[in-house]
Amino acid sequence: MLLGNRLRSYFSNDRALHQSIRNVFGYYPGNISLFKLALRHKSATQKVINGLRLNNERLEYLGDAILSAVVADFLFKRFPYRNEGFLTEMRSKIVSRTSLNKLAMKLGLDKLISVGGERNKKGKSAGGDAFEAVVGAIYLDKGYEFTRKLLINRIINVHFDVEMLVEEEISFKSRVIEWAQKEKHELSFTVIGQSGEKHNNQYIIAAMVDGEIIAQANDYSIKGAEKLVAEKAWQIILSKQTAPDEMAG
Amino acid sequence: MLLGNRLRSYFSNDRALHQSIRNVFGYYPGNISLFKLALRHKSATQKVINGLRLNNERLEYLGDAILSAVVADFLFKRFPYRNEGFLTEMRSKIVSRTSLNKLAMKLGLDKLISVGGERNKKGKSAGGDAFEAVVGAIYLDKGYEFTRKLLINRIINVHFDVEMLVEEEISFKSRVIEWAQKEKHELSFTVIGQSGEKHNNQYIIAAMVDGEIIAQANDYSIKGAEKLVAEKAWQIILSKQTAPDEMAG
Structure with a gap:
């Protein structure tokens, strides 16, 4: 049973x-x-x-x-x-x-x-x-x-x-990347240094267009710093354009 | 033509x-x-x-x-x-x-x-x-x-x-993990600190078994430090066993 x-x-x-x-x-x-x-x-x-x-x-x-x-x-x-x-x-x-x-x-x-x-x-x-x-x-x-x-x-x-x-x-980073591809600019996000030390270590990342730094930012993670610098870079790109809305397309 | x-x-x-x-x-x-x-x-x-x-x-x-x-x-x-x-x-x-x-x-x-x-x-x-x-x-x-x-x-x-x-x-890390699972030990690889500064920054990683550090190592990358510490930990585990070959099973 x-x-x-x-x-x-x-x-x-x-x-x-x-x-x-x-x-x-x-x-x-x-x-x-x-x-x-x-x-x-x-x-x-x-x-x-x-x-x-x-x-x-x-x-x-x-x-x-x-x-x-x-x-x-x-x-x-x-x-x-x-x-x-x-x-x-x-x-x-x-x-x-x-x-x-x-x-x-x-x-x-x-x-x-x-x-x-x-x-x-x-x-x-x-x-x-x-x-x-x-x-x-x-x-x-x-x-x-x-x-x-x-x-x-x-x-x-x-x-x-x-x-x-x-x-x-459509993140700031991908907008910046698409802009660079469309406009045929060389773009890179590069770690250019670190600040602080040990547990306080921050990465400094630059957005470089055709070898020139157009923006930089720092954060505890590389990903975080990239996000910040991409947003800054995007604002700078926008400010230099006349028809910004067409650029991301 | x-x-x-x-x-x-x-x-x-x-x-x-x-x-x-x-x-x-x-x-x-x-x-x-x-x-x-x-x-x-x-x-x-x-x-x-x-x-x-x-x-x-x-x-x-x-x-x-x-x-x-x-x-x-x-x-x-x-x-x-x-x-x-x-x-x-x-x-x-x-x-x-x-x-x-x-x-x-x-x-x-x-x-x-x-x-x-x-x-x-x-x-x-x-x-x-x-x-x-x-x-x-x-x-x-x-x-x-x-x-x-x-x-x-x-x-x-x-x-x-x-x-x-x-x-x-069959890396040292996976051997250590398999050993811990088989023997029912809590195992973790933990960043316990950093040494050096800026461009010279190294991670210090410990292999912990049931909350106790059994080995530690440092390297410029977390992955590298883990590899080193896993090898040290495996040697220590082996040295405490009588029939080491059976452990990795």
């Missing part, structure tokens, strides 16, 4: 997961064990086989790569006249940890994750990690083309406002 | 490229213009359409993502008992710029690249960039499954000695 109950409960758990995957992703999974693994957070690892902990980390690695490829393809076709810098930035925005965590919440995926002990043990990025792992599971279950269509039709087109991301994403 | 000559030369150039792609990748491309674009280095950019320079940079962006996905899948299936840290390091090794540049040379792809002006204008990584761009072209031409099989059968299995990469790649 005990075994009977366990079996029943085992199959009814599986049935519930089948239904949840159907609700979130629009199809009944073929190999349910892939999805169970995809939703097993590292804190819930029970089994270790050949030194490998059985949780969703390997599937997350796979799903991350598949998701990146699908989004790269989607953006490549959606923006035929945008350069690779723009495409790269747009992709980072879509697949960032923050973005995927929010997505997992919207999909209710975070409620399906198995964690060990208390629920809050799983940490902040468990949702995004699980989403990537589920993408890996769908890919192994149904292949690339199926996964690509599912991600575009049920995820990107439904949960991302791509036009709004474009607005946000 | 002039037009006739031009047309003839145009088609015979295309035929030569068709044949080259067949020789290198084993199939006659459907859409040859994708491959012409994939082999056009940025120094050879002639046309600009809607502010976009027509060269291989967009295809390189796409091909990079497709190549990463294919290699992730390949390694995931080839090493079912390796963790995601190992898979990530192995992939970096296969798709690194150095590795892809060498590959492009072996394939003779570097000789097919169009560059503007002198040939040496193209820079060191033009080969690897062009390889990625060609992967993007194959993907657009024939789809993911075709590209995946071609890359595995004609590139990875022929040009990479995966077993040798494994030997090289």
